[in-house]
Amino acid sequence: MPIENLEDQGLEKNPDLELAHYKFLLTLPEYRNDRFVHQKITEAIKKDDMAPWYELIIKDAGWKKDANFLKTIQAKNAEEIKKLDAAIEDAEKNLGEMEVREAYLKKAEYYSRIGDKENAVTTFRQTYDKTVSLGHRLDIIFHLIRIGLFFMDHDLITRNIEKAKTLIEEGGDWDRRNRLKVYQGAYCMAVRDFKTAANLFLDTVSTFTSYELMDYKAFVRYTVYTSIISLPRNQLRDKVVKGSEILEVLHSEPFVKDYLFSLYNCQYSEFFNNLAEVETILRKDYFLNPHYRYYIREMKISAYTQLLESYRSLTLQYMAEAFGVTVEFIDSELSTFIAAGRLHCKIDRVGGIVETNRPDLKNAQFNSVVKQGDLLLTRVQKLSRVINI
Amino acid sequence: MAVKLSKASLLPSLNNDRSDELNFRKDEIEHFENLLKFAASICPSSVEPKTSSQQVEDIEKAIYKLSEWYSLHNCHSKLETMIKSSRGFLTRLSKSKSGKLMRTMVGSYLDMEGITVAIAIDLCKDCVEWCQKEKRSFLRQSVECRLIALYLENKSYTEALGLINKITKELKKLDDKALLAEVHLLESKAYHSLSNLTKSRSALTSARTAANAIYCPPRLQGALDLQSGILNAEEKDFKTAYSYFYETFECYDSSGEAELATTPLKYMLLSKIMLNLPEDVESIINNKICSKYAGKHMEAMKAVASSLRDRSLDKFKSVLAEYPNELSEDPIIVSHLTDLYETMFEQNLFRIIEPFSRVEIAHISALINIPVTVVEEKLSKMILDQKFAGVLDQRAGCLIVYDSKVVDESYSVALQSIIHMNKVVDSLYAKAQQLTHWN
Numbered sequence: 049m050p051i052e053n054l055e056d057q058g059l060e061k062n063p064d065l066e067l068a069h070y071k072f073l074l075t076l077p078e079y080r081n082d083r084f085v086h087q088k089i090t091e092a093i094k095k096d097d098m099a100p101w102y103e104l105i106i107k108d109a110g111w112k113k114d115a116n117f118l119k120t121i122q123a124k125n126a127e128e129i130k131k132l133d134a135a136i137e138d139a140e141k142n143l144g145e146m147e148v149r150e151a152y153l154k155k156a157e158y159y160s161r162i163g164d165k166e167n168a169v170t171t172f173r174q175t176y177d178k179t180v181s182l183g184h185r186l187d188i189i190f191h192l193i194r195i196g197l198f199f200m201d202h203d204l205i206t207r208n209i210e211k212a213k214t215l216i217e218e219g220g221d222w223d224r225r226n227r228l229k230v231y232q233g234a235y236c237m238a239v240r241d242f243k244t245a246a247n248l249f250l251d252t253v254s255t256f257t258s259y260e261l262m263d264y265k266a267f268v269r270y271t272v273y274t275s276i277i278s279l280p281r282n283q284l285r286d287k288v289v290k291g292s293e294i295l296e297v298l299h300s301e302p303f304v305k306d307y308l309f310s311l312y313n314c315q316y317s318e319f320f321n322n323l324a325e326v327e328t329i330l331r332k333d334y335f336l337n338p339h340y341r342y343y344i345r346e347m348k349i350s351a352y353t354q355l356l357e358s359y360r361s362l363t364l365q366y367m368a369e370a371f372g373v374t375v376e377f378i379d380s381e382l383s384t385f386i387a388a389g390r391l392h393c394k395i396d397r398v399g400g401i402v403e404t405n406r407p408d409l410k411n412a413q414f415n416s417v418v419k420q421g422d423l424l425l426t427r428v429q430k431l432s433r434v435i436n437i
Numbered sequence: 438m439a440v441k442l443s444k445a446s447l448l449p450s451l452n453n454d455r456s457d458e459l460n461f462r463k464d465e466i467e468h469f470e471n472l473l474k475f476a477a478s479i480c481p482s483s484v485e486p487k488t489s490s491q492q493v494e495d496i497e498k499a500i501y502k503l504s505e506w507y508s509l510h511n512c513h514s515k516l517e518t519m520i521k522s523s524r525g526f527l528t529r530l531s532k533s534k535s536g537k538l539m540r541t542m543v544g545s546y547l548d549m550e551g552i553t554v555a556i557a558i559d560l561c562k563d564c565v566e567w568c569q570k571e572k573r574s575f576l577r578q579s580v581e582c583r584l585i586a587l588y589l590e591n592k593s594y595t596e597a598l599g600l601i602n603k604i605t606k607e608l609k610k611l612d613d614k615a616l617l618a619e620v621h622l623l624e625s626k627a628y629h630s631l632s633n634l635t636k637s638r639s640a641l642t643s644a645r646t647a648a649n650a651i652y653c654p655p656r657l658q659g660a661l662d663l664q665s666g667i668l669n670a671e672e673k674d675f676k677t678a679y680s681y682f683y684e685t686f687e688c689y690d691s692s693g694e695a696e697l698a699t700t701p702l703k704y705m706l707l708s709k710i711m712l713n714l715p716e717d718v719e720s721i722i723n724n725k726i727c728s729k730y731a732g733k734h735m736e737a738m739k740a741v742a743s744s745l746r747d748r749s750l751d752k753f754k755s756v757l758a759e760y761p762n763e764l765s766e767d768p769i770i771v772s773h774l775t776d777l778y779e780t781m782f783e784q785n786l787f788r789i790i791e792p793f794s795r796v797e798i799a800h801i802s803a804l805i806n807i808p809v810t811v812v813e814e815k816l817s818k819m820i821l822d823q824k825f826a827g828v829l830d831q832r833a834g835c836l837i838v839y840d841s842k843v844v845d846e847s848y849s850v851a852l853q854s855i856i857h858m859n860k861v862v863d864s865l866y867a868k869a870q871q872l873t874h875w876n
Contacts, residue, residue: 281821295632300595314818358820362831401832413848420855427862434869 061260062191063160063198067092067101069334074109076332097121097128101163125162132158149178153188160191165199186215186224193231194260197238205235223257230258230267237274238335240342246274253293268297272304273326273336276311277346281354284312316351317372323347348381349390356393361403364395375400466506469499473519496526500538508545516546517560524567536576539564543580547587554591561587578604578616585623589630597627618647618657625664629671638668656697659688663701667769670708679708690726699730703763703770706738711773715742737763741774750781751806782807782815783824790825790838797835 070088073079093102099122106113132155139147152175159168172188179185189212196205212228220228233248249271256267275288288294289312298305307326310319323344330340355370356362368375382402385391393404472495500523507516520542527535543564547557561584568577581604588597601624608617621644628637641664648661666681682705689698709717719742721727722735737760744752757764757774765771789804790796802812813829816836820827826839 292633292635296628296636299631314814314821354821355817358817358829360828360830360837361833362829366831399832403832410845410848413852417848417851417855420852420859424855424858424862427859427866431862431866431869434866434873 062157063163063195064092065194065198065261065334068198068200071105071109072334072337073332074105079332080109093121096161097124098161098163099125100165104163128158129155145178149175149184152178156188157191160195163198165195165201168195169204182215182219183221183224186212186220186228189215190224190227190231193235197231197234197261200238202239209235222255226252226255227258230256230261233274234261234270234335237270238338240339242274242343243278246271246278249274250287250291253291265297265301268294269301269304270335272298272308273330273343276308277343277350281312311351311354314354316355316370319351320371320373323351349385352382352385352391356391356402356404359404361401364397364400364402367402466503469503472496472499473503473523493530497530497534497538501541504542504545508549511549513546513549513556516542516549520546520560520564528571532573536573539576540579543583547583554587558584558587558591574607574611575613578608578613582616582619582623585620589623589627592630594627594631598624601627614647614651615657618644618651618653618661621647622657622660622664625668629664629668634668634671641665641668655688655692656694659685659692659694659697659701662688663704666701666704666708670704670711670769670773673711675708675712679705679712682708695730699732699734700767702727702730703734703738703767706735706742707770707773710738710742710745711777713745715746718742733760734763736760745777745781748781748785750778750785753778753781783819786812786815786819787825790827790836793836793838795835795837797833798829799834801836 067089070085073082073085074089079085089105092098093105099118102118102121105111132151136148136151136155139151152171156168156171156175159171169192172192176185176188179188189208192208193205193212196202196208209228209232212231216225216228229248229252233245233252236242236245236248249267253268253271256264258267261267262270271294272288275284279287288308298308303322303325306318307322310316310322326347327340327344330336330343333340336343351371355367364375364378368378371378379395379397382391382393382395386393386395392406393402395402475492475496500519503519504516507519520539523538523542527538530538543561546560561580564580565577565584568574568580581600585597585600585604588594588600601620604620605617605624608620621640625637625640625644628634628640641661644664645661648657653661662681662685666678666685669675669678669681682701685701686698686705689695689701706718706721709715709721718739722731722739727735737756740756740760741753741764744756764774785805786801789801798809798813798816801816802809805812816827817829819825820829828837828839829835830837
């Protein structure tokens with residue numbers, strides 16, 4: 049479905065998350081002086097007169113302040129705000145409820161377009177109070193979530209997601225329900241909750257219309273990244289490797305396809321190469337940059353676990369060859385992970401062997417029964433003391 | 438100019454014998470080409486030079502003959518120039534005649550050998566633009582149809598799908614069911630190559646509905662059945678696939694399209710092989726109807742069937758090496774045979790492992806005649822996919838097979854009971870607190 053251009057069904061790109069992406073790129077050392085990024089940002093600022101955002105960029109990215117330019121666009125902003133305020137007053141005096149609400153909505157959208165967070169949020173709150181219908185209220189909340197994602201304001205995002213969930217329970221339509229899932233998934237990715245993100249994304253693969261957040265290819269890419277790290281092998285096979293929509297997009301994204309299939313088909317040396325590239329990609333990504341080290345470490349652990357799962361013991365040489373690295377490298381990696389308790393194995397360096405010692409389920413269960421039983425007994429004793437007063 | 442006109446009236450009558458028709462004499466060819474130059478000189482919008490109806494007819498005939506001649510003799514550039522230069526002339530003809538002429542020319546161009554797909558795509562795009570200028574929508578749609586087929590050959594799926602969407606909207610408005618069925622069939626093929634089976638199936642259903650509403654020419658019917666068979670085979674429903682392939686085969690066989698009929702026959706044999714019925718393969722090949730298609734393809738399929746019957750992986754591999762053209766050219770056959778190979782490999786391994794509880798991998802590889810590393814990799818994948826319960830021990834170089842254990846539920850049940858008891862204690866505690874407060 050999404051190959052036909054459903055972009056007209058998506059909401060307007062306001063605020064444009066691509067700009068947030070570019071601003072984030074400025075914080076990375078290699079892009080700090082990149083001309084292309086600078087150009088994109090200046091174009092956007094000029095097009096929409098984004099004075100408040102310009103000030104923010106000057107502060108965060110250390111650009112030179114062009115006072116004249118700033119004054120001109122601030123003047124334009126002030127003018128536009130006056131016009132919108134006049135429209136609101138006019139609507140309140142002469143026209144009906146609908147027009148008042150629409151005038152407020154226009155003002156709020158203008159604030160968000162110029163990148164003024166506080167004013168946008170307050171105006172949206174005012175518009176929200178004037179809005180009656182569920183659908184329009186949800187649209188406002190989606191807009192607020194988008195603003196939150198643009199400025200990565202976690203508090204704003206979580207509050208609005210909660211509100212949206214309650215509203216949808218009351219009676220949201222399927223289109224908005226799916227849209228909320230995509231927004232939630234994007235936020236979960238930003239806070240490292242990859243499992244929820246993967247589930248949400250996989251649910252909405254066939255009904256994706258949120259082009260204002262990201263385009264379809266980026267969406268499928270995120271789906272694959274989050275699913276690889278969180279889904280067990282059989283679910284990964286059913287939902288991702290055999291998923292028709294995902295396969296279709298993967299034809300045009302050969303790198304992601306290689307990454308997925310190299311892990312699934314146990315081709316570990318290629319997987320490590322692909323993982324190195326994924327690391328560079330994630331480092332430059334707006335949502336996943338804070339988590340890229342965690343992601344890479346977890347993927348390494350799952351690759352090792354997958355290999356070790358079918359072996360009781362295997363030679364260090366074989367492991368090193370399978371992953372295309374030296375024996376020393378494998379040794380140091382495994383030691384770190386074993387010491388952290390993430391891998392269940394032991395290295396016999398003298399014999400050059402790695403032995404797995406999978407925790408036996410029955411022993412673990414016995415131990416937990418004993419522990420829990422003890423806790424329960426203490427509590428019953430406490431209870432008896434209370435009752436016997 | 439006057440000389441040419443007089444020559445036009447001296448057009449020699451041509452034989453009606455089909456075999457001689459194309460053996461034009463050199464002067465006849467020159468004559469046609471002169472007529473063509475004259476036609477090319479006609480500017481699209483002007484009225485000069487004037488032409489009589491007889492001249493128009495002659496030029497038309499000349500173009501038809503020349504396009505056949507060029508096509509037969511692979512004169513790419515000449516045909517291309519003819520297509521482009523005769524556009525002015527086409528405006529003099531009625532729309533239907535000019536449409537037919539253009540279609541014949543483009544058709545003969547695309548039938549030539551040695552055309553790269555890129556050149557063909559350019560030519561078709563050119564024609565589409567011209568049609569758009571001249572507002573010849575029917576012609577444009579049929580040329581766009583061929584363009585989609587070329588995109589599919591060229592594997593530019595995004596462009597193909599974009600064009601398909603555009604055309605389907607127009608065709609639905611015009612209710613042109615024949616072209617709609619063809620376009621939907623192409624859509625189904627595109628999605629199949631993109632591995633999107635759900636969309637491929639839905640496109641095929643729309644193609645069938647459109648085709649059912651009109652008289653469906655046997656070629657189209659055959660193509661629809663072939664595509665249904667392929668999709669069913671992808672879903673591993675080989676019985677239905679076999680019946681569809683049989684229909685296609687009958688259709689092509691009875692309508693006399695012998696070259697097209699070998700493909701469904703091959704697929705029929707392939708379905709029988711995937712159904713694990715290699716004996717049927719023999720009987721089908723020896724059938725009278727199929728005997729005229731005997732050739733390398735059938736030999737290849739027969740060899741695959743016999744290797745399946747013997748359950749021999751060596752034989753299978755040697756067959757693949759022996760018939761690379763027949764078996765490795767067609768991606769559908771390749772994918773199914775790879776699946777078959779993997780399944781046979783696994784079945785062989787299962788049979789070998791069954792009597793053992795602990796066995797050296799070297800021994801397994803000797804029994805199955807496949808190198809140790811390959812066997813080990815395959816075994817580790819099978820263990821990961823939980824196809825059997827076992828573990829590999831590389832230090833001793835052996836495989837240990839566990840019996841499938843009955844999982845003892847008692848401990849998990851005990852844990853659950855303890856959790857519930859905890860909750861009970863919680864609520865009793867709360868109630869006790871309340872009582873003590875009241876007292």
